[in-house]
Amino acid sequence: MSIENRAVYHPPSLFLLLRHELIKTFFKWRTYIGFITLAVVIPLVEVALKLEGGTMVQNMTRNLSRDFLLIGNLFNAYWVTYTLMMSLWVHVPFLIALVAGDQLAGEATSGTVRLLLTRPSSRSRILLSKYLATLVYAALLVIFLGAVGVGVGLILFGPGDLLVVGKEFIIIPAASVPARLMLGFGFAVVSMWCVSSLAFLFSSLVENAIGPIIATMAVIIVFFVIANLPIESVQAVRPYLFTTYMNVWMQAFEMPIRWGEIGSSLLRLSGFSVGFYLVTWYIFVKKDVLS
Amino acid sequence: MMSSEIVLQTFNLGKKYRHRWAVREANLLVHRGEIFGFLGPNGAGKSTTIRMLLTLIRPTTGRVEFFQKNVLMHRADVLSRLGGLVERADFYLYLSGRRNLESIAALGGNISKKEIDEVLHLVGLAKRADDRVKTYSHGMKQRLGIAQALLRQPEFIVLDEPTTGLDPQGIKEVRELIGRLSAERGITVFLSSHLLSEIEQVATNMAVIHRGEIIVQGKVGELLNDGDTVVRLIARPMDYTKRVLARLSFVKRVVAQGDELQVTIGNTDSSLLSSMLMKSGIEIATITPLRSLEQYFLSITEGASDVD
Numbered sequence: 181m182s183i184e185n186r187a188v189y190h191p192p193s194l195f196l197l198l199r200h201e202l203i204k205t206f207f208k209w210r211t212y213i214g215f216i217t218l219a220v221v222i223p224l225v226e227v228a229l230k231l232e233g234g235t236m237v238q239n240m241t242r243n244l245s246r247d248f249l250l251i252g253n254l255f256n257a258y259w260v261t262y263t264l265m266m267s268l269w270v271h272v273p274f275l276i277a278l279v280a281g282d283q284l285a286g287e288a289t290s291g292t293v294r295l296l297l298t299r300p301s302s303r304s305r306i307l308l309s310k311y312l313a314t315l316v317y318a319a320l321l322v323i324f325l326g327a328v329g330v331g332v333g334l335i336l337f338g339p340g341d342l343l344v345v346g347k348e349f350i351i352i353p354a355a356s357v358p359a360r361l362m363l364g365f366g367f368a369v370v371s372m373w374c375v376s377s378l379a380f381l382f383s384s385l386v387e388n389a390i391g392p393i394i395a396t397m398a399v400i401i402v403f404f405v406i407a408n409l410p411i412e413s414v415q416a417v418r419p420y421l422f423t424t425y426m427n428v429w430m431q432a433f434e435m436p437i438r439w440g441e442i443g444s445s446l447l448r449l450s451g452f453s454v455g456f457y458l459v460t461w462y463i464f465v466k467k468d469v470l471s
Numbered sequence: 472m473m474s475s476e477i478v479l480q481t482f483n484l485g486k487k488y489r490h491r492w493a494v495r496e497a498n499l500l501v502h503r504g505e506i507f508g509f510l511g512p513n514g515a516g517k518s519t520t521i522r523m524l525l526t527l528i529r530p531t532t533g534r535v536e537f538f539q540k541n542v543l544m545h546r547a548d549v550l551s552r553l554g555g556l557v558e559r560a561d562f563y564l565y566l567s568g569r570r571n572l573e574s575i576a577a578l579g580g581n582i583s584k585k586e587i588d589e590v591l592h593l594v595g596l597a598k599r600a601d602d603r604v605k606t607y608s609h610g611m612k613q614r615l616g617i618a619q620a621l622l623r624q625p626e627f628i629v630l631d632e633p634t635t636g637l638d639p640q641g642i643k644e645v646r647e648l649i650g651r652l653s654a655e656r657g658i659t660v661f662l663s664s665h666l667l668s669e670i671e672q673v674a675t676n677m678a679v680i681h682r683g684e685i686i687v688q689g690k691v692g693e694l695l696n697d698g699d700t701v702v703r704l705i706a707r708p709m710d711y712t713k714r715v716l717a718r719l720s721f722v723k724r725v726v727a728q729g730d731e732l733q734v735t736i737g738n739t740d741s742s743l744l745s746s747m748l749m750k751s752g753i754e755i756a757t758i759t760p761l762r763s764l765e766q767y768f769l770s771i772t773e774g775a776s777d778v779d
């Protein structure tokens with residue numbers, strides 16, 4: 181073990197760092213709260229809907245069926261999943277903040293941040309690997325929501341045309357719904373990444389995960405409230421709130437799909453995410469580690 | 472001579488928290504192969520200094536150089552040659568000891584399984600390596616803390632009070648381990664402690680920090696074995712006093728400073744001095760023994776702490 185013959189330092193690949201961040205993330209009980217919640221709640225909701233026997237859909241389509249001849253089963257796996265996607269407003273962001281808000285604060289709470297930051301890897305790299313691990317978690321959670329929603333739905337209800345009730349009624353034929361769902365969940369991942377980035381930012385500010393979780397939810401709710409105030413001057417700030425674009429996934433179920441609009445929403449969401457990340461980076465790289 | 476190579480040097484290193492200096496103008500000097508004891512009572516600024524050494528916090532003033540390189544400017548290069556344990560040995564409790572080490576080691580690049588096994592073995596944790604750290608005793612965590620500092624064959628390790636909370640047997644083991652690391656692998660060790668006895672037993676060199684300031688620094692033997700007591704004396708008449716002192720056999724040296732005399736009296740009790748002076752009819756205004764360095768260390772490290 182000759183000191184003179186030591187190899188020169190080669191920085192670890194980002195991939196190696198990410199691997200270890202993922203190991204840490206997925207060995208933590210906290211990480212599974214979201215998955216378990218979805219795995220329990222989604223089947224419960226779907227069973228309840230099954231028992232209710234589709235009165236909701238019938239009520240919604242009563243007027244419609246007077247004018248049109250509706251064929252087939254509108255109360256199906258796709259409709260149920262689409263309905264479950266409404267949880268992307270508040271419930272899923274909460275489950276995401278639970279983990280994203282812990283990524284940096286948790287290391288401070290446990291004191292392990294001292295181990296991380298006295299090693300040769302730069303703070304920037306460590307931060308990036310943690311951020312990427314957070315994004316992986318968020319994406320998996322959203323995909324899990326979709327998979328369980330559709331999976332249990334198919335067992336209970338089977339497939340069918342998707343009725344979307346928006347400004348107008350849209351019926352998407354069963355055959356093209358899976359593609360739309362994939363698109364929708366894909367967009368949802370991008371918007372949940374934005375939520376992750378915000379929670380991650382808050383996580384860099386404190387030494388306990390509770391704060392970031394509450395702060396993230398507070399921001400989302402306050403922004404929603406602001407955006408929906410019937411005051412014109414307040415309405416002008418809407419484009420500058422990331423929450424305005426969080427429902428981009430809904431546009432996957434429009435007819436026709438407005439790609440331009442979607443592209444712009446996704447770009448803005450990504451812009452917010454990058455912005456949040458840069459602020460986090462600025463804080464994290466300069467920070468005095470006192471925990 | 473190899474041991475004269477400077478491996479760590481700090482230049483006017485200082486850290487201010489809000490309005491208070493936790494460390495002030497610290498100039499530390501550590502040579503290769505030394506076991507450097509960093510002694511100070513609670514709150515003296517040991518951990519703050521160590522955090523600056525390992526780039527956890529930014530100095531308010533001054534700089535740190537390892538291997539003649541500014542640690543902030545050559546961070547990766549320098550840190551890849553160091554190992555450190557700052558404050559408590561904290562780990563990911565939900566991971567096994569081995570996984571913890573793998574995860575930490577990865578921050579320096581790929582590492583072989585063999586190397587991880589080796590450090591686990593070195594600290595005597597091989598058997599429990601695959602249990603979650605949550606199930607470890609305090610002493611085991613502390614040993615894992617030393618193990619992680621030894622990953623990637625460091626040239627220099629910085630240990631912040633590594634024996635805190637250990638039982639006598641554990642303390643002895645850590646002490647022996649440090650001695651072995653130094654003797655067998657030539658690792659330079661920087662070790663903080665609030666116990667003089669601990670430093671005395673393992674360290675070759677030491678510095679004392681008190682209220683954020685380095686009070687004294689040097690070889691342990693030279694600093695501690697200097698058993699002379701110095702007495703500050705103000706007495707009248709001065710010239711007569713000097714003549715009397717010159718006749719006393721236990722007085723080694725007399726230095727006049729203004730109207731004050733500094734009398735070095737070897738290991739003799741200062742009360743003997745005062746009684747001899749009074750017998751000679753000298754009027755003593757003040758007589759204060761300046762305690763030996765050892766007594767002085769004890770008074771600051773084992774007396775009242777700085778915590779306020």
Ligand SMILES: Nc1ncnc2c1ncn2[C@@H]1O[C@H](COP(=O)(O)OP(=O)(O)OP(=O)(O)O)[C@@H](O)[C@H]1O
Pocket residue numbers: 470488489492493511512513514515516517518519520665
């Ligand atoms: N985050 C902080 N904010 C403000 N002051 C701090 C902070 N951390 C430490 N200090 C102060 O800095 C001084 C030095 O603290 P430090 O932790 O370096 O002491 P120490 O020598 O390691 O003590 P101990 O033996 O208790 O570990 C103390 O007065 C402490 O109160």
Ligand SMILES: [Mg+2]
Pocket residue numbers: 517518519558631
């Ligand atoms: Mg300390």
